[in-house]
Amino acid sequence: MRFSLNEHVKAVHPPPISEVKEWAAQRPADAAALIDLCQAVPDYAPPAGMISHIQQMALDPLTSRYSPDEGLAEVRESVCHRYRRRYAAKINPEQVCLTVGASAAFWLAMLTLCHAGDEVIVQLPCYFDHPMALGSLGIRPVYAPYKENEKGLPNPDSIARLITPRTRAILLVSPSNPTGTVIPPDLLRRLYFLAQQHRIALILDETYSDFIEGMPHDLFTMEEWGSTLLQIMSFGKSYALTGYRAGMLAAAPEVIRQALKIQDTMTVCQPRITQLALQYGLDHLDQWVEINRRMMTFRHNLFTEEFSLPGNRFRLAASGSFFAWVKHPFPGKSGREVARRLAVEAGILTLPGEVFGPGLEDYLRLAFGNIKEKAIPEAIHRFRRFA
Numbered sequence: 001m002r003f004s005l006n007e008h009v010k011a012v013h014p015p016p017i018s019e020v021k022e023w024a025a026q027r028p029a030d031a032a033a034l035i036d037l038c039q040a041v042p043d044y045a046p047p048a049g050m051i052s053h054i055q056q057m058a059l060d061p062l063t064s065r066y067s068p069d070e071g072l073a074e075v076r077e078s079v080c081h082r083y084r085r086r087y088a089a090k091i092n093p094e095q096v097c098l099t100v101g102a103s104a105a106f107w108l109a110m111l112t113l114c115h116a117g118d119e120v121i122v123q124l125p126c127y128f129d130h131p132m133a134l135g136s137l138g139i140r141p142v143y144a145p146y147k148e149n150e151k152g153l154p155n156p157d158s159i160a161r162l163i164t165p166r167t168r169a170i171l172l173v174s175p176s177n178p179t180g181t182v183i184p185p186d187l188l189r190r191l192y193f194l195a196q197q198h199r200i201a202l203i204l205d206e207t208y209s210d211f212i213e214g215m216p217h218d219l220f221t222m223e224e225w226g227s228t229l230l231q232i233m234s235f236g237k238s239y240a241l242t243g244y245r246a247g248m249l250a251a252a253p254e255v256i257r258q259a260l261k262i263q264d265t266m267t268v269c270q271p272r273i274t275q276l277a278l279q280y281g282l283d284h285l286d287q288w289v290e291i292n293r294r295m296m297t298f299r300h301n302l303f304t305e306e307f308s309l310p311g312n313r314f315r316l317a318a319s320g321s322f323f324a325w326v327k328h329p330f331p332g333k334s335g336r337e338v339a340r341r342l343a344v345e346a347g348i349l350t351l352p353g354e355v356f357g358p359g360l361e362d363y364l365r366l367a368f369g370n371i372k373e374k375a376i377p378e379a380i381h382r383f384r385r386f387a
């Protein structure tokens, strides 16, 4: 190659899901059917009413056009109504920007807040795309340590010790990907006030929050929440729309105004068809979302009960909706080595612990939310049999 590439990007690890899928492709043709606990995708489709709404909307020529950068006013209004029902939120459409997945919302937040060389405190274990994005932008992730006995929950004292003049934000994910752990509202408040006291942002990724029973937290009830909080949201998991790339950034109007400069140059807007699907979900599917939440809770209980029965050398370290975070029984072997063997020999796709941050080689993430209840016993049987 006669030109050089961005050193920050070159230093970032390749996408882990693609790596795992390559292992799966190495299996013999006559091997048992694959059990995919790798990428977190609801195994069910959006409801029929939403699909026929999308079909109808596709017939309207307007649907093929751009929308305003921040998204259609009526869709952002529907978001606000949903947030008032879900979070008792004090929110209005100027605080909402619809994005191409939560992934783009994270980039908007980071580019709006940080310069290259700044620091963001990242709680371990962390969602792998976050350090990948930070690394690509030359922003330094400063890791808050993982404590297994605290289920990976953030500790305000440890986080406070990591704050330096270069810190721009504390980044949290609740429910956590990969542990499934939900940050309790009181703890979240303490972290919010810690960020406020240090005049830094609290970035809260709530991609899985629709799988929490009841109101996830009360931060949105505060008058001035936008002075500290930026929320990253994905509706991909809520409405089984992962491929539609339905994300959102909620923040103070001034943050949104700045972020829109980036949105305009990056994606312009969330696709209109996605916005129309999202609006249908927001206006009509509270009950459907709640039914799926209960189903996921049932799946979680079944998975963790069976996984924890004696005779399984893999040990559950934490779990919640969608995810189990387990310690593998091979000290000295990396998560990558174990996950690769599980894929090739047992036909189970998992993600190695180390993709969720440094020092986590002893763990694996299992996205059991991907598989139906009837597939759970066979999945666990394969872990038990694995030597």
Ligand SMILES: Cc1ncc(COP(=O)(O)O)c(C=O)c1O
Pocket: 040, 100, 101, 102, 103, 104, 127, 173, 177, 205, 207, 233, 234, 235, 236, 242, 245, 246, 247
């Ligand atoms: C914690 C977390 N944040 C963000 C995302 C990305 O969401 P989206 O598909 O809406 O970009 C995911 C996807 O799995 C995730 O787990």
